[in-house]
Amino acid sequence: MSPGDIVSKIRSLDGVMLTSTGMRDAGQSDFKNRHRIHDLATLAPYYEKMNLFSSECHGGARWHVGIMNRRESPFKEIEILRETMPSVLLQTLIRETNLWGYRPYSKNVIEYVVKEVDIDVWRCFSFLNDIRNMRSVAEVVMKRGRLFQPAISFTQADWTTNEYYLGCVDDIVDLCAGTDEIIFCIKDMAGVGSPARIRSLVDAIKQKYPDLVVQYHRHATDGLALPALLASAEAGAQIIDVEEDSLTRFYGQAPILGVQAFLEESGIKVHLDREQTELAVQKVREWIGHYEWAESPFKGFDHTVTSHKMPGGAFPSSFEQAEKGGFLHLMPAILRIMSLYNKIVKYFDVTPGSQITWVTCSGIVNMYAKEGGESGVKHITRLLAKFVEGKKQDMSAMSKEEQKELLTLFRKTPGDFKNLLLGGYGKLPMGWPDEWVYQSAFGDEWKEMMAKRKELSPLDSLEDDDLNRISAELTDHLERAPTEEEFILYLMHPKDALLMVDFVEKYGEAPFVLPTDVWREGLKNPGDKVDFDLWGKPYTIELASVGAEHEGHIHVVMRVNNKTRVYAVDTPRAKKVEIRIASGKNEISAPINGNIWRIGNPKRGALKIGDIVHKGEEIANLEAMKMENAILSPYDGQVEEICVKLNASVVEKQLLFVLKKT
Amino acid sequence: MKHLLSHRIRPLNTHRKHVGLSLLLLKEAHSTNSVLLDDHELLSQKGLVVLADRQTAGRGRKNRTWESGSNRHLFTSAVLHPVLPQRLFPAITLLAGLSVFRALSALDIDGLSMKWPNDVLIQGKKVCGILCESKKVGDTLFMVLGIGLNIEGDASQFSCELRDKVTTIHHETGKAVSRDILLEQILSELDMVITNAYDGKTAPLFAEWERCSSSLGRKVRFEHEGMVMQGSISGLASSGTLLVKRDNAEVTEVLSGEIIYL
Numbered sequence: 001m002s003p004g005d006i007v008s009k010i011r012s013l014d015g016v017m018l019t020s021t022g023m024r025d026a027g028q029s030d031f032k033n034r035h036r037i038h039d040l041a042t043l044a045p046y047y048e049k050m051n052l053f054s055s056e057c058h059g060g061a062r063w064h065v066g067i068m069n070r071r072e073s074p075f076k077e078i079e080i081l082r083e084t085m086p087s088v089l090l091q092t093l094i095r096e097t098n099l100w101g102y103r104p105y106s107k108n109v110i111e112y113v114v115k116e117v118d119i120d121v122w123r124c125f126s127f128l129n130d131i132r133n134m135r136s137v138a139e140v141v142m143k144r145g146r147l148f149q150p151a152i153s154f155t156q157a158d159w160t161t162n163e164y165y166l167g168c169v170d171d172i173v174d175l176c177a178g179t180d181e182i183i184f185c186i187k188d189m190a191g192v193g194s195p196a197r198i199r200s201l202v203d204a205i206k207q208k209y210p211d212l213v214v215q216y217h218r219h220a221t222d223g224l225a226l227p228a229l230l231a232s233a234e235a236g237a238q239i240i241d242v243e244e245d246s247l248t249r250f251y252g253q254a255p256i257l258g259v260q261a262f263l264e265e266s267g268i269k270v271h272l273d274r275e276q277t278e279l280a281v282q283k284v285r286e287w288i289g290h291y292e293w294a295e296s297p298f299k300g301f302d303h304t305v306t307s308h309k310m311p312g313g314a315f316p317s318s319f320e321q322a323e324k325g326g327f328l329h330l331m332p333a334i335l336r337i338m339s340l341y342n343k344i345v346k347y348f349d350v351t352p353g354s355q356i357t358w359v360t361c362s363g364i365v366n367m368y369a370k371e372g373g374e375s376g377v378k379h380i381t382r383l384l385a386k387f388v389e390g391k392k393q394d395m396s397a398m399s400k401e402e403q404k405e406l407l408t409l410f411r412k413t414p415g416d417f418k419n420l421l422l423g424g425y426g427k428l429p430m431g432w433p434d435e436w437v438y439q440s441a442f443g444d445e446w447k448e449m450m451a452k453r454k455e456l457s458p459l460d461s462l463e464d465d466d467l468n469r470i471s472a473e474l475t476d477h478l479e480r481a482p483t484e485e486e487f488i489l490y491l492m493h494p495k496d497a498l499l500m501v502d503f504v505e506k507y508g509e510a511p512f513v514l515p516t517d518v519w520r521e522g523l524k525n526p527g528d529k530v531d532f533d534l535w536g537k538p539y540t541i542e543l544a545s546v547g548a549e550h551e552g553h554i555h556v557v558m559r560v561n562n563k564t565r566v567y568a569v570d571t572p573r574a575k576k577v578e579i580r581i582a583s584g585k586n587e588i589s590a591p592i593n594g595n596i597w598r599i600g601n602p603k604r605g606a607l608k609i610g611d612i613v614h615k616g617e618e619i620a621n622l623e624a625m626k627m628e629n630a631i632l633s634p635y636d637g638q639v640e641e642i643c644v645k646l647n648a649s650v651v652e653k654q655l656l657f658v659l660k661k662t
Numbered sequence: 663m664k665h666l667l668s669h670r671i672r673p674l675n676t677h678r679k680h681v682g683l684s685l686l687l688l689k690e691a692h693s694t695n696s697v698l699l700d701d702h703e704l705l706s707q708k709g710l711v712v713l714a715d716r717q718t719a720g721r722g723r724k725n726r727t728w729e730s731g732s733n734r735h736l737f738t739s740a741v742l743h744p745v746l747p748q749r750l751f752p753a754i755t756l757l758a759g760l761s762v763f764r765a766l767s768a769l770d771i772d773g774l775s776m777k778w779p780n781d782v783l784i785q786g787k788k789v790c791g792i793l794c795e796s797k798k799v800g801d802t803l804f805m806v807l808g809i810g811l812n813i814e815g816d817a818s819q820f821s822c823e824l825r826d827k828v829t830t831i832h833h834e835t836g837k838a839v840s841r842d843i844l845l846e847q848i849l850s851e852l853d854m855v856i857t858n859a860y861d862g863k864t865a866p867l868f869a870e871w872e873r874c875s876s877s878l879g880r881k882v883r884f885e886h887e888g889m890v891m892q893g894s895i896s897g898l899a900s901s902g903t904l905l906v907k908r909d910n911a912e913v914t915e916v917l918s919g920e921i922i923y924l
Contacts, residue, residue, distance in 0.1 A: 545913075547910070547912040548910055548912060555913045555914070557896075557913050563865060563868075563869060563897075563900075564896060564897040564898075564899075564905060565900055566899055566913045591748055592748050592749050592751060592752070593749070594752070594917055595917060595918040597724065598724075623724075623918060623919060624752035624918070624919075625752035625753070625755055625756065625779040625780075625902065625903060625904075625917070625918075626723055626752075626755050626779050626780060626794070626919030627751055627754065627755045627794045627796075628723060628794070628795055628796075629751070630796070630797065632798060649886075649887055649917060649918075652749060
């Protein structure tokens with residue numbers, strides 16, 4: 001169906017349809033994006049029959065975590081889902097100019113990447129609601145006949161009035177030349193829209209644009225998700241985001257079965273196959289236990305999110321970071337500082353804004369904790385509260401000392417924060433912050449820096465990336481031509497993409513075929529086995545034995561479909577014998593693993609340093625399994641170095657001789 | 663200019679794909695392997711096999727001699743244009759042994775066993791020697807598989823040191839088997855085995871070797887990284903190297919071909 005057809009169909013519906021975020025946002029919000037496609041794919045047969053509007057299964061941070069941790073390519077995930085649920089619309093979450101990465105990309109990169117990704121519904125958002133930034137994504141998506149879903153980031157503040165939001169909607173309708181081919185989304189990423197507020201907003205939008213199809217995405221954090229979803233539906237929203245009940249925790253979406261029951265009881269028809277949905281919910285329970293370790297240490301709904309605004313998707317990772325960094329006890333203070341900070345520098349707390357907020361605020365609190373301990377933290381909290389809430393941000397009403405301190409508050413902020421102040425990401429929703437913020441961030445240079453502020457969208461101010469150069473760079477790294485997919489992964493996250501390529505070369509399809517318990521824990525006791533299918537063939541791997549450690553090596557014997565295989569595992573105690581690997585032009589290496597049983601040849605005898613050898617002359621012989629391999633001199637040369645002992649075992653590519661060309 | 667011997671090369675009427683496509687028959691050669699290795703033109707001919715009625719300077723590994731005996735035996739060398747990855751080259755010698763084993767089995771010869779990596783035995787005595795040698799011509803690597811198979815007569819034709827260790831087909835089975843039939847059978851088995859190896863199907867071949875070799879569980883002594891070790895054979899690794907389980911339960915991969923059965 002074309003986008004226009006889809007929109008018409010929804011418009012003509014009586015009642016609402018649902019988008020399940022079970023395959024993306026549910027995992028991002030409460031499980032650190034660790035759900036493996038191996039497990040998620042078990043839901044596909046049910047999704048195929050549930051009559052969902054779409055399945056959000058791609059994008060957000062799932063892409064990066066896939067590369068970095070799960071070792072699953074976002075391209076392969078789409079392939080698998082297309083096979084297993086061919087009639088379901090696949091949906092992604094994409095960040096305007098940042099795509100699925102963390103920096104703004106130039107127009108040519110955006111165009112290149114978006115056209116290679118096989119997704120049906122593209123939900124695109126800007127953390128500044130700078131709609132200009134969506135233009136490139138909108139153009140490519142719509143030109144390729146896919147459904148574009150522009151989203152406004154939603155928060156609750158004194159400045160986020162209906163009038164403000166309607167301005168954003170106007171910009172969107174302009175950008176997309178009307179309302180017939182798009183679905184408009186309200187992205188309530190922190191879950192702060194109260195039922196009354198949401199009702200009012202949706203109502204205002206539908207009054208101005210009655211034909212605009214509205215979708216409401218809301219996190220459950222404040223505890224008021226269900227009534228807010230109902231309010232949106234009653235006001236005219238026609239698609240609601242939900243997730244399988246068994247996946248719900250605290251910071252994701254509301255439960256699909258509960259939402260269906262609640263809406264229908266309230267008189268709103270929900271187009272959903274309840275029976276299939278119950279089966280999907282049940283299926284989750286078969287594997288969700290494997291992900292307990294990934295759940296957030298910070299638990300429970302949190303109505304104070306309406307002040308600090310931390311988005312659901314950031315909860316687990318922020319708390320994990322705090323735990324690892326040893327500042328978990330400072331979290332309440334950080335959240336309080338965030339609620340004051342977001343009144344000073346106004347933007348939406350969603351990627352990459354949420355990262356900027358987190359780094360800036362946790363940085364400030366950690367700095368004061370380091371210098372003044374608990375009382376230091378209390379002090380800065382009091383100071384900032386006085387300034388923001390007490391004195392309504394009137395600097396002149398603060399004492400000279402207090403002013404001085406505020407002017408150093410942002411001195412140690414990250415580069416991204418400074419870039420934000422200078423318009424590097426686009427137009428801030430409420431315009432530039434007050435001048436003192438610039439003074440605070442840039443010190444003496446503040447006036448010059450302010451003069452450099454940009455009003456342009458990064459789309460206009462960023463120069464085209466030289467894709468050929470980047471491709472050559474990648475080819476260099478890989479020592480072969482990259483695939484299209486590898487190139488795109490590299491564009492998004494260069495370092496992690498290279499590590500992923502290494503991983504795939506070593507471990508191939510393992511992430512896609514191993515069940516989660518074996519993936520995480522391995523086979524532990526002799527006799528343990530795992531069954532799986534690989535390329536249509538059944539396999540069984542059984543752990544036969546784990547040998548005793550000998551000089552830092554342990555030999556592990558496995559049986560793969562009853563064939564014995566041995567793996568040598570190095571322990572940290574393994575003495576790393578220095579093996580020189582040949583790399584340079586004058587370096588002669590072993591072609592395969594084996595044993596150097598002769599250096600020189602029968603005619604001339606043994607070789608020594610300084611000897612002259614001719615092109616084609618045998619300079620050593622390597623034996624492997626009774627197979628003799630003559631190693632010939634590739635050119636006329638002189639022996640500079642003999643790097644191997646007689647009867648030594650060598651490995652492929654190990655350096656044997658350094659032969660200078662004569 | 664045509665090669666001196668080209669008029670002596672006749673194509674073999676066969677369905678084989680890689681090995682044994684044409685034959686060069688010589689009354690006498692010092693070493694059939696050397697005939698090929700010393701002549702690049704011959705080496706470059708895909709599927710060429712050299713057969714000699716008599717061999718005067720037969721070679722074994724590490725420049726040892728292959729005693730050719732005084733009776734009629736099979737002395738042959740086949741060219742292989744390998745497309746296997748180089749790390750699997752050593753496995754070819756094992757596959758050659760397997761091919762000879764299969765051929766002799768197909769001709770109803772009993773008492774067969776194999777010793778790693780490429781020995782074929784009847785009643786525990788060696789009846790066949792295989793020498794694989796590789797050589798680079800320009801940028802291409804060629805392989806020569808030399809097979810010496812003892813057919814006629816008894817052990818008295820060989821020198822004293824060998825008489826207890828080697829044997830002939832006739833001596834063990836009482837049968838007179840035609841050299842030409844043997845060659846044809848061996849080449850066909852070799853071709854099938856090589857084709858499977860080229861297709862990446864080495865695993866079932868190694869499994870077959872494990873089953874047919876009568877080697878599993880045998881106690882052996884070998885050298886590994888300068889130390890002498892002992893253990894029992896537990897099987898083949900995925901590259902065809904031997905796995906030996908030592909007394910400390912460790913399993914070691916044996917790379918060098920020298921193992922002694924205890």
